[in-house]
Amino acid sequence: MTLGAAVFASGRGSNFEALARRPAWHRARSETPPWRVTLVVSDRAEAPVLAKAAEAGIPSIHVPVRGRDADEVAQDTLRALTDAGVDLVLLAGYLRLVPAPVIEEFRDRILNIHPALLPSFGGKGMFGHHVHEAVLRSGARLSGVTVHLVDERFDEGRILAQWPVPVLPDDDVSALAQRIQEVEHLLYPQVVDHAARAIARDEPPEPLTFATYHPDELSPP
Numbered sequence: 505m506t507l508g509a510a511v512f513a514s515g516r517g518s519n520f521e522a523l524a525r526r527p528a529w530h531r532a533r534s535e536t537p538p539w540r541v542t543l544v545v546s547d548r549a550e551a552p553v554l555a556k557a558a559e560a561g562i563p564s565i566h567v568p569v570r571g572r573d574a575d576e577v578a579q580d581t582l583r584a585l586t587d588a589g590v591d592l593v594l595l596a597g598y599l600r601l602v603p604a605p606v607i608e609e610f611r612d613r614i615l616n617i618h619p620a621l622l623p624s625f626g627g628k629g630m631f632g633h634h635v636h637e638a639v640l641r642s643g644a645r646l647s648g649v650t651v652h653l654v655d656e657r658f659d660e661g662r663i664l665a666q667w668p669v670p671v672l673p674d675d676d677v678s679a680l681a682q683r684i685q686e687v688e689h690l691l692y693p694q695v696v697d698h699a700a701r702a703i704a705r706d707e708p709p710e711p712l713t714f715a716t717y718h719p720d721e722l723s724p725p
């Protein structure tokens with residue numbers, strides 16, 4: 505069974521691209537993909553992720569948020585997810601809080617990726633370069649990637665997986681961001697595989713540990 509996933513994104517969409525490539529990875533191994541991206545939702549009409557979705561032949565919808573009634577946003581979002589038969593939601597650089605009725609409807613079926621090791625360097629306003637600036641300012645020698653379930657608050661849901669990334673002495677924001685994004689593109693699709701298999705069994709996803717690192721894949725033990 506292949507579940508349908510909606511990717512929510514506000515920006516560039518490099519994680520969307522990594523997620524959209526995952527079914528081909530499974531098919532190359534003669535496996536049925538446990539999930540595939542069937543819809544992209546963006547709050548920004550000009551977000552590059554929308555053009556990337558079109559190139560990939562994946563339907564997308566612009567659901568504006570700013571200045572709108574929260575209930576209307578929630579209803580538009582829920583309708584889009586229902587119409588597309590979505591089973592799980594993957595936040596990938598989505599800069600808005602997911603409306604509470606959507607969280608309620610998709611409880612334990614919404615994941616987010618964050619470019620640091622939560623619970624440090626998360627919360628409202630901690631996105632993109634702000635995260636890496638805070639890490640560099642703090643003097644931390646280790647940052648990383650976190651994939652977690654989404655609840656009503658920014659970056660606070662149950663952590664499903666983490667992967668460390670070193671902070672090097674000469675790092676600036678862009679060097680650290682790039683090192684972290686490379687790991688994001690490896691980690692997120694694998695954690696979604698794990699979550700989708702649990703969701704297909706009607707179970708909430710359990711935290712995952714990773715033991716070894718391969719050049720093209722982070723490997724669960």
Ligand code: GRF
Pocket residue numbers: 513515516517518519520596597598617618619632685688
């Ligand atoms: C990623 O770093 C992700 O961790 C964060 O937003 C960024 C989105 O990047 N939540 P992209 O649009 O997928 O390239």
